[in-house]
Amino acid sequence: xxxxxxxxxxxxxxxxxxxxxxxxxxxxxxxxxxxxxxxxxxxxxxxxxxxxxxxxxxxxxxxxxxxxxxxxxxxxxxxxxxxxxxxxxxxxxxxxxxxxxxxxxxxxxxxxxxxxxxxxxxxxxxxxxxxxxxxxxxxxxxxxxxxxxxxxxxxxxxxxxxxxxxxxxxxxxxxxxxxxxxxxxxxxxxxxxxxxxxxxxxxxxxxxxxxxxxxxxxxxxxxxxxxxxxxxxxxxxxxxxxxxxxxxxxxxxxxxxxxxxxxxxxxxxxxxxxxxxxxxxxxxxxxxxxxxxxxxxxxxxxxxxxxxxxxxxxxxxxxxxxxxxxxxxxxxxxxxxxxxxxxxxxxxxxxxxxxxxxxxxxxxxxxx
Numbered sequence: 224x225x226x227x228x229x230x231x232x233x234x235x236x237x238x239x240x241x242x243x244x245x246x247x248x249x250x251x252x253x254x255x256x257x258x259x260x261x262x263x264x265x266x267x268x269x270x271x272x273x274x275x276x277x278x279x280x281x282x283x284x285x286x287x288x289x290x291x292x293x294x295x296x297x298x299x300x301x302x303x304x305x306x307x308x309x310x311x312x313x314x315x316x317x318x319x320x321x322x323x324x325x326x327x328x329x330x331x332x333x334x335x336x337x338x339x340x341x342x343x344x345x346x347x348x349x350x351x352x353x354x355x356x357x358x359x360x361x362x363x364x365x366x367x368x369x370x371x372x373x374x375x376x377x378x379x380x381x382x383x384x385x386x387x388x389x390x391x392x393x394x395x396x397x398x399x400x401x402x403x404x405x406x407x408x409x410x411x412x413x414x415x416x417x418x419x420x421x422x423x424x425x426x427x428x429x430x431x432x433x434x435x436x437x438x439x440x441x442x443x444x445x446x447x448x449x450x451x452x453x454x455x456x457x458x459x460x461x462x463x464x465x466x467x468x469x470x471x472x473x474x475x476x477x478x479x480x481x482x483x484x485x486x487x488x489x490x491x492x493x494x495x496x497x498x499x500x501x502x503x504x505x506x507x508x509x510x511x512x513x514x515x516x517x518x519x520x521x522x523x524x525x526x527x528x529x530x531x532x533x534x535x536x537x538x539x540x541x542x543x544x545x546x547x548x549x550x551x552x553x554x555x556x557x558x559x560x561x562x563x564x565x566x567x568x569x570x571x572x573x574x575x576x577x578x579x580x581x582x583x584x585x586x587x588x589x590x591x
Contacts, residue, residue, distance in 0.1 A: 224265045225250075225293045225517070226285030230302065233273025234402065237428055237459065238298045238452075238506040242320055243268060245503070245510030246295065248493050249518075252486075259521050267291055271302060278302045282309040292527050295513055298506065300324035300343075300374040307335045316520070316532045320513035321506065324374040328553040334533045336550055338513035338543070339477045340558035343375050346475050347383035347423075349562040350449060353574050353584075355390055361586075363387075363420035363447055367396035369410050369434065370425025376451050380425040383449075387421075395419050404430060411437035420446045426453040432463035439468065449473040454565060455505035461568065469565035471587045476563040478508035478545050479572050481580050486515070487544040512543040546578075 227246060230239035246266060254263050267289055271278035278297055285291045286309070294310055296303050296319030303322030310317035311332045318336045319327075323343040327335065341348070354362055366387055370380040377399065384394060395417040398410060411434060414422060422445045424434055431453025438444065454460050454474040461469050480491045480502050490511055494503040519541045520532040540549040549557050562574040564585060571581040 224267055224289070224291045225295055226267045226269075226282070226289060226291030227295045228269045228271040228278050228281035228285070228297050228302075228306065230273040230298055231268075231270040233271075235273040235298050235302070235427075237456065238321070238504070239273070241456075241504040241506035242298050242510035244494065244498070245320070245490075245507035245512075246514055248490060248497070248507075249511045249514040252489065252493065253514075253518060259518065260525070260527070271297060273302070275302060275305050278306045279309055282306045286310070286313045286315060293517055293521070294318075295510070295517060296320055296322065296338075298322075300327060303327065304374070307332065310334065314529055316517070316529050316536075318513045318516045318536075320509035322375065325378055326374065328555040332554060333537075333552075334529060335554040336516065336533075336536055337554060337556050338516050338545075338548060339509060340545060340548065340556050340560050342555050343378040344382040346379045346451070346560050347386065347449075349475055349560050349574055350473060351383060351386040351390070353562055354387065354392075362390070363392055365393045365395045365417070365419045366421040366423060367414045367417055367419040367445075368394065368423050368425075369396070369398050369400065369414065371404070371427055371430050372399050372401050373425065373427060376425030376427065379451050380423060383423050387423075392421070400430070402427075405433065407433045407437040408440075410434065411441055411443070414438065415441045415443035418443075421449065422447070423449040424451070424453075426450040428453050428456050428459070429463075432460065435464045435468065439464075447471075447473065451475070452505070454563070454570075457502045457504045457570075459504070461565075466568045469568065471585045472565045474563050475560040476505055476570075476572075477560060478505055478512070479561060479563065479570065479578075479580060481572075482544065482546065482578070484544045484546050485542045486511075490544055508544055512545045512548070515543045516541050516548065 269281045300322040303319045
C-alpha cells in the first residue's frame with residue numbers, strides 16, 4: 224500500500240486534483256503489468272485540505288496506523304516541507320512531485336527526493352539563457368517582478384531578478400502579494416505605470432489569471448510575459464484568460480505531452496481517454512513521474528527496505544516521462560527545466576534545443 228495526502232480541497236485543490244489523476248493512472252497501469260514485487264499496488268489517498276497541520280496528521284496516520292509500505296508526496300513546498308519531516312522522522316522514503324524551494328533541501332534529510340529536473344532557484348535559468356542569447360536590441364531593458372508569497376514562487380522570481388539585473392535589465396517594479404489575493408487592480412496599475420518590457424510573475428494559478436485579466440482591463444501589454452506555474456495548467460489556463468490571450472506567454476516547465484520519454488505516450492493517451500480528450504496538466508505528469516521514481520527504486524532493489532531504496536536513488540538516474548532524473552546528496556535534482564511558450568493555442572517547448580518541439584519563438588505578447 225502506498226500512502227499519499229493531497230490537497231483535494233482548499234487553495235491547492237486544482238493542482239492537488241491533477242496530482243491524484245497522475246497517481247491513479249500510474250497505479251492502474253502498473254497493476255495491469257503485474258504490480259510491484261509481484262503484488263498489486265493500492266493507493267491510500269487522503270485529503271489534507273491544503274492545510275499544513277492536516278498534512279502532518281495525515282502522513283503520521285498513514286505511517287503509524289495504516290502501516291503503508293511506501294509514501295508519495297503532496298503538492299507544494301508549503302505542504303511537502305512538514306510532510307517530508309514526518310517521513311524522515313519515521314525512516315520512510317519520500318518522493319515529492321512538487322516542492323522545489325531551496326529550504327526543502329538544507330535539513331540534512333537522506334530519504335527526500337524531488338521528482339522534477341531542478342529546484343526553484345534554478346527554474347528560471349533556461350529563460351535567462353534565452354534572454355542572454357537574444358541580440359542586445361531585442362532584450363528587455365526593464366522588468367517588473369510581482370510574486371505570490373509562496374515558498375516556491377518567491378525563489379524563482381528572486382533568482383530571475385538577480386540574473387537579469389546582472390545582464391543589465393533594470394528592475395522598475397517588484398512586489399509580493401499574499402497567497403489569498405484575488406484583486407490585482409492595484410498591482411496591475413502600478414505595473415502599467417512603470418511600463419516594463421518584461422513582466423515576470425511568480426504565479427501559482429488563479430493569481431496568474433487574475434493579473435492578466437487586470438492588465439487587459441488597463442490595455443497594458445508588456446513585450447514579454449513570464450509566469451511560473453500558472454500557464455502549465457493546460458486548458459484551465461487558456462479558458463481562464465482566453466485562448467487568444469495566451470499567445471507568446473513564457474513559462475518553465477518540467478514536462479511536455481509531445482516528449483519522447485518512457486511511458487509518456489501511454490500516459491497522455493490514458494489521460495485523454497479518462498478525461499474527455501484532455502491534455503494532462505503538468506501536475507498530473509509530475510505525480511506520475513514521482514511514482515515512476517519509486518517504482519524504479521523498488522524494482523532495482525527488489526524490496527521495500529527504505530534505506531536501500533534511498534541509497535539506490537542517490538546513486539542512480541531514473542528514466543521518467545519528464546526525462547532522466549538524478550539527485551545530489553540532499554535529494555535536490557541536478558538537471559534543467561524546459562522553456563515553454565504558448566503558440567497558436569497550444570504549448571511548444573522552445574529551449575533547450577535538444578528538447579524543443581519547434582524552432583520558432585513567438586515575438587508577440589498576449590492581447591497585443
